[in-house]
Amino acid sequence: MGWASPRRRVAPVPRSPRNAVVWAVLDAELTRGPAHVVDAGGGTGGFAVPLAQAGHTVTVVDPSPDALAALARRAAERGVADRITAYQGDADDLGGLLEPGTADVVLCHSVLEVVDDPGRTLAAVAGVLRPGGCASILVANRVAAVLARALAGHFAAARDSLDGELDPRRYDLEGLSALISKAGLVPERAHGVRVLADLVPGAVVDVEPGAADALTALELAMAERPPYRDIATQLHVLARR
Ligand SMILES: C[S@@+](CC[C@H](N)C(=O)[O-])C[C@H]1O[C@@H](n2cnc3c(N)ncnc32)[C@H](O)[C@@H]1O
Numbered sequence: 001m002g003w004a005s006p007r008r009r010v011a012p013v014p015r016s017p018r019n020a021v022v023w024a025v026l027d028a029e030l031t032r033g034p035a036h037v038v039d040a041g042g043g044t045g046g047f048a049v050p051l052a053q054a055g056h057t058v059t060v061v062d063p064s065p066d067a068l069a070a071l072a073r074r075a076a077e078r079g080v081a082d083r084i085t086a087y088q089g090d091a092d093d094l095g096g097l098l099e100p101g102t103a104d105v106v107l108c109h110s111v112l113e114v115v116d117d118p119g120r121t122l123a124a125v126a127g128v129l130r131p132g133g134c135a136s137i138l139v140a141n142r143v144a145a146v147l148a149r150a151l152a153g154h155f156a157a158a159r160d161s162l163d164g165e166l167d168p169r170r171y172d173l174e175g176l177s178a179l180i181s182k183a184g185l186v187p188e189r190a191h192g193v194r195v196l197a198d199l200v201p202g203a204v205v206d207v208e209p210g211a212a213d214a215l216t217a218l219e220l221a222m223a224e225r226p227p228y229r230d231i232a233t234q235l236h237v238l239a240r241r
Contacts, residue, residue, distance in 0.1 A: 017197040017205065017215040021223045022109070022138060025191060025238055029134055030056065035104035038128055040091040040121070041111030045071035045084070052080035059103075060086045061094060091115060094124040103128045109138040110234075112179075113169040122183035129241040135185055137237045138193065142170035144233045173235055185239035191223040192232025 015023055026047075030037075034055045039048045042060035044067050052058050052075065062068055068086050075081040087097050091111060106125045112118040125135050145167050150158035160166050171179075177187045197219060205211045222228035229235075 015216055017200075017212060017219050018194055020216045020219055021191050021193045022136070022236055024220060024223075025189065025236065026051075026105070026136060029105060029136075029238065030054070036102060037105045037107065038094065038098065038103040039107045039109075040094060040125060041109070041114070042071070042086075042107065043067040045074045047107055047109065048084055049074050049078055049080060052083040053078055056083070058084045059098060060084060061089050061091060061097060062086070063088060063090055091121045092117070092124050095127045098128045100127050101130050104130060104133050106133070106135045107138075108135060110140070112137070112139050112171070118169075119179055119182060122179060122185070126184045126241055129185075131241055133241050134188070135180075135239045135241070137176070137180065137239060138234055139171045139176055140167075140169070141192070141230075141232055141235045142167050142172050143231050144198075145170050147231060171235060173230065173237075176235060176237060180237060180239045185241055187237050187239045189224070189238045190229065191236040192229035192234070193219075193223065193236050194233035195219055195222045195228045195231060198233050 034057065037051050037056050037058045039058055039060045041062055042048045043062055043064070045060065048058040048060050048071065060068070060071060065088060068088055071084070071086055072081065075084045089097055091108070092115065106129055108121070108125050112121060115121045129135060142161070142164055146158050146161045149161060157166060164170070173190055177190070180187050196215065200215060205215055223232070
């Protein structure tokens with residue numbers, strides 16, 4: 001499936017300080033009309049369902065039957081079950097489930113932390129993308145894990161995790177970019193996701209009128225700016241095939 005008219009925005013979902021950056025990147029990528037989106041490890045459909053609501057065709061591949069059952073319920077409630085196809089399976093097997101080179105966008109969100117071999121998973125992601133298509137890759141940031149340990153008073157653990165020893169499945173931008181390049185994709189843009197959202201007390205955001213919107217605007221403004229980007233809870237890379 002290729003790009004088609006008409007133009008439409010991506011997702012009728014409330015943007016929050018936690019998810020606004022990723023949705024903004026997807027918004028910018030998906031302005032050319034209905035696309036075929038593959039959500040590798042898409043879970044309960046937090047992205048798949050809004051994308052289907054926006055008119056895209058979504059294929060979710062996830063090994064968890066519970067997650068897929070929740071996805072099916074959510075898709076039915078929102079009236080988009082016909083636009084979502086779900087396979088119970090491993091992201092590494094995308095190539096066996098889908099036609100190679102046919103996806104416009106592949107999401108790989110919070111999955112490289114849990115798969116057996118992140119390099120193999122990214123190669124599978126690259127394999128189903130059409131030339132010019134893009135992968136949206138979201139991972140846990142090692143820097144944020146170090147800071148979180150230190151702020152919780154676990155100073156020795158924070159020191160150990162400085163060199164990545166405690167967190168082999170948390171990433172820095174350099175390591176993630178190298179992994180993406182090795183899979184045959186070209187990293188195009190990098191963002192920090194949740195630079196402040198996990199640090200600001202919930203009470204401040206929930207109680208102050210307009211605070212959530214202001215924090216969302218701040219997250220969007222900081223997302224591509226080092227050093228703010230580099231301390232975010234998650235790192236997001238948009239990579240092109
Ligand atoms: C933290 S959740 C993220 C869900 C979703 N991508 C999101 O961002 O909301 C991780 C997901 O990866 C799935 N998962 C675990 N191992 C996987 C694998 N080998 N291939 C694909 N998905 C996997 C889990 O079932 C779960 O749904």
